[in-house]
Amino acid sequence: MSEVSVFSDHICQLGEGPSYDPATDALFWFDIVNGRLLEKPVSGGALKIHELGQMASAIAIIDDRRQMIATETGLFVREVATGRMTLHTLIEGDNPLTRSNDSRVHPCGALWTGTMGKKEEKGAGSIYWFFKGELRRLFSDITVPNSICFSPDGALAYYTDTSTGLLMRLACDPATGLPAGEPNVFVDHRSAKGYVDGSVVDRDGVLWNAVWGGKAVKAYSPDGTLLREVAMPVTQPSCPAFVGRNAGRLAVTSAWSGKDEKQRQLDPQAGMTFLLDIDVNGRFEPRVLIA
Numbered sequence: 278m279s280e281v282s283v284f285s286d287h288i289c290q291l292g293e294g295p296s297y298d299p300a301t302d303a304l305f306w307f308d309i310v311n312g313r314l315l316e317k318p319v320s321g322g323a324l325k326i327h328e329l330g331q332m333a334s335a336i337a338i339i340d341d342r343r344q345m346i347a348t349e350t351g352l353f354v355r356e357v358a359t360g361r362m363t364l365h366t367l368i369e370g371d372n373p374l375t376r377s378n379d380s381r382v383h384p385c386g387a388l389w390t391g392t393m394g395k396k397e398e399k400g401a402g403s404i405y406w407f408f409k410g411e412l413r414r415l416f417s418d419i420t421v422p423n424s425i426c427f428s429p430d431g432a433l434a435y436y437t438d439t440s441t442g443l444l445m446r447l448a449c450d451p452a453t454g455l456p457a458g459e460p461n462v463f464v465d466h467r468s469a470k471g472y473v474d475g476s477v478v479d480r481d482g483v484l485w486n487a488v489w490g491g492k493a494v495k496a497y498s499p500d501g502t503l504l505r506e507v508a509m510p511v512t513q514p515s516c517p518a519f520v521g522r523n524a525g526r527l528a529v530t531s532a533w534s535g536k537d538e539k540q541r542q543l544d545p546q547a548g549m550t551f552l553l554d555i556d557v558n559g560r561f562e563p564r565v566l567i568a
Contacts, residue, residue, distance in 0.1 A: 280554045281510060284528055285317055287324055288548035292530035293475070294335040294347075294380070295518035295550070299561050304520055305336045305344075306530050306550060309376070314346070319520045319528070319552075327360055332395075335380035337388060337565040345565050347390045349376035352407060354567070365567060366412055368392065368405060375401055379423045379475055379516070384431035386566030387454030389415070391422025397440075404436060406455060410568050415456060424476040424486060427454075428499075429560060435463060435476060435484060442467035444476075444486070463501050475516025475530075480558045487514040487529055494529060494553065507555060511547045512536075519559025520552070527553040 289308035297304050302318050314327040314336070335347040336355075344355045346362065350370035353362045369375045369392050380390035387408035394401035402419040405412055416422075421439035428434075431451035437444045443465055448458035463484075466473050471491020478484050482499040492512050496505040511531040520528045533547035541547060 280507065282552050282554070283546070283549055284319075284552045285315070285324055285550040286546075287315065287326075287550070289313075289315070289530070289532060289550075290548060291515070291532045291534040292548055292550060293378075293515050293532070294333075295516055295528050295530050296336045296338075296562055297518050297520040297524070297528070298338060299522065299524075300338075300341060302522070304518065304528050304550075306518075306528075307334050307336075309334045309378075310534065315550075319526075329362065332376045334377045335390065337380070337382045337562065339565055339567055345388070345567065347377040347380045347388075349395075352388075352390070366407060366410070368412065369403075374398065378402070378421065379425050379436075381425045381427065381477075382563045382565045383427050383434070383449070383454030384429065384563050385452055385454045386563055388565050389425045389434070389436070389454070391419065391425060391436075393419065393421050397421060399440070407565075408454060409566050413455075423474050426476045426478045426484065428478055428482055429480055435478070436460075437473045439472045439474060439489065442472065444473045444484075464497055474514070477517050477519060477527075477559075479519070480560050483558075485517050485527060485557070487516050489513050489515060489532075494527070505555075507553060509551065511549065511551075512544050513547060514551075517553075519557065519561070521559075524559030524561055525557060527555065527557055527559070529553060 295306040316325040333348040351367040400418040424437040434449040445460040446463035447460040471488040474489040476486040
């Protein structure tokens with residue numbers, strides 16, 4: 278695994294939601310269940326841990342001063358300079374059984390954001406669309422929403438309910454980020470090891486997926502063909518993100534959640550965050566439009 282190195286040895290119980298800010302060269306990611314936002318420069322520097330006071334799972338850039346954070350109660354605007362969090366849009370804030378999970382910004386600036394049961398209750402979650410202050414529920418009866426990502430032109434959207442083993446694809450309106458067709462199976466992962474977790478799509482339309490329980494990151498061509506499988510040093514890689522000045526590397530979060538003490542001893546790097554030095558034609562995340 279010479280192409281895989283440790284980016285941060287800070288161990289997250291449930292590391293998730295990595296996102297890179299090219300303006301500051303910082304990778305942000307979450308330890309969801311412990312309510313922490315982590316920040317570290319990719320080119321080198323100290324780790325910062327921001328205590329959020331609630332479960333949170335995803336981050337998007339609004340502008341140079343503000344970020345949007347998906348939390349267990351809704352979408353918050355975070356001031357970069359002070360860390361101050363202000364509620365912007367309530368999402369299932371009256372439901373203490375659910376929390377946020379996988380989310381990503383469409384090229385037009387719309388955010389797709391998922392919710393799920395805190396104990397992975399069957400069908401307790403949904404996937405929502407947020408754009409310029411408007412919120413709509415796109416899909417309900419979701420157990421674990423993941424792999425939300427989009428083609429570079431915004432014409433295709435991807436997502437999964439991890440519990441199904443099916444990675445879905447559907448047509449998307451490039452101007453609004455709203456679905457423009459019915460979901461169809463892009464990858465059937467049910468007979469393979471592990472589960473479809475977080476994904477990103479590069480400039481060539483290749484989808485890079487972290488395989489929870491499969492010790493791998495897999496790359497799929499736009500027609501769903503498996504192009505490459507990169508072995509990971511942890512059992513539960515959770516989500517990738519393109520990082521670096523040209524978005525030419527991958528960062529991958531991981532987790533020890535669900536493991537007992539013996540299993541953790543056999544998986545000592547579980548929860549760390551990794552860099553993959555492989556050839557990727559990555560792209561930076563779009564900024565989210567909140568109004």
